[in-house]
Amino acid sequence: MVANILVNGLVYSGVYAMLALGFGLVFGVGRVLNLAHTAFYMVAAYGIFHFASTGFAMPLAVLLTSLGIVAVGVAVYKLVIEPVREMEATVLIATLAVAVLLQEVVLVFFGNEPRHVPPALTGFTQVVGVRVGNQEMVTLIVAVLSLIGAWFLLSRTKLGLAIRAAAQDREVANLMGINVNLVTAVVMGLGLLLAALAGIAVAPLFTVEPGMWMNPLVIVLAAVVLGGLGSLKGSLIGAVILAFAEVSVVFLVPGGSYLRTAIALLIMVCVFFIRPEGLYGSSIAEER
């Protein structure tokens, strides 16, 4: 039981953390609340399903899927989101429309039936006396590697410096000679790359279906605000908290699969009672 909670909790934490990091980056730099973020994750899962079933080699399939997602995502951002970026409510609806659009396109091409992607690795490994599926290990490793990669990019490169500057203060970053619009587009691509990798990593574990973006979207939104909008550390911690909350409810409470999202969100609301700006958010968010 404890081992199950631990393994599943870690896998979910990794996936949610990847999604939340990308979402948080896009919000922090572009001030865009991108409700289509997890829809791209769903499309990536379908992409890997498509390439796997037409017999592409795995590395090539991964490469094609993630490049395709990034290209489509940046194009969508430039075409429909950037022109209305200043109007928050309009952005909300525009990104939601993009999400529904992606879902419907997938429905037209692949139909409504749930799909399964054959796992890249089968079998189990004993880790400190606990049986862990190899596919779960792969997913976890992908998550950890991409998070480390994102951290390296953000804290050790010049581009990362520009991204953090733009996130801290868009106007001043612009005055310092940073091309803020370009940085925002790059961040959009980076966030979607993380979402695509997450979708690829979970495709063999979860059922792939057109509606699979809704639940992660709710959890990712909750994780990002739980950690405090604009704080990347916060959104990672929020993702881990919510993932473990979900998984423990499923394993410990009878009828828990119905209540898992409800309980996870209840935790978020309770945190808000104590800290309205989230765990790591700044309390003077309006000045930022």
Next chain:
Amino acid sequence: MYYVRYLVRYLQNEVLVLPSRVIVLVFVASLLAFPLLTQDPNILRTLIVTALFSLYAVSWDLLSGYTGQVSLGHALFFGSGAYASALLSSHLSLPPYATVPAGAAVATAAGLLVGLPCLRLRKHYLALATLAFPIMLTGFVLAFPGFSGGEGGVWRIARLTSTRVAEYYLILGVALGAVVVLWRVVESRVGLIFHAIREDETAARALGINTVRYKLLAFALSGLTAGAAGALYAHSSAARIVAPGVVLSLFMSFQPVIWTIFGGAATIYGPITGVFVLYPLLDTLNVVIPKYRMLVFALLVLLILRFMPQGISTWIRDAIERVCPSCRVRNIATRRACRACGAPLQAQSPR
């Protein structure tokens, strides 16, 4: 006789001079006269749902458009209204005229209950905290299927009226009455305070406005309206079953946002325009091309928002009417001089 003359003069001087007011008049009149044209049950059903949803969209606009307390979980109010009246009707078999007010009251209470903890939250935090509430309620509905009907929902709900036409007039009457009342509210001092809270809450508080009280008022009013819409929806012929997958779903929460932003936020007519354009459109698409309906729908919303980001009704109103630069009275765009103060209109610089 005096009143007739007064009415005619009012029509001539205040209504017929502005195309937007003429449009509203014609719109209401044609809705009232519609059953004379056709009594096709399917069309009436679509119009009944459209009228209910316009009430629901207006309730979102009141809270989020006017007061700026963006709620992404408005299905909580619609759903709690629908569930309360449906459960009362099915378990205690109370008549609709008792259960609908009860449903609205429950939704008002839900509005206050959600509003109270959300007073401290700002902007995105508020939007995402409200998003959580209908999902939590769905979780509890599914966890206690014996009482709430679980995933299958509540059924055996009493009909509002025996005939479809009577139901149409009843729901249209309630919706029109409620919209008129809400219009009076937002045109009054209270509406001005709502605007002030949205624009700058700190400044509003500095002016001596008890913003906590007015925010709670907005939550309660919005909950009341959405709850009434939900309760009527539960009893209408459009919904034979009240199920969490419909009335509490994420899509139900997002729908009023889509309609209102599409029509134009912080105007009462905006959300109504949005619903009356988008809902029948979606319904028609469902008949014509069921497979691609959401695809076409999303594409259309995206395109219109791309080119009219302020909403369609605001865009049209700005195209056919012009505000007088000196006295702020609205004029039809073809006039050369303002109808109130005579100041020239054409000379104004392009906005």
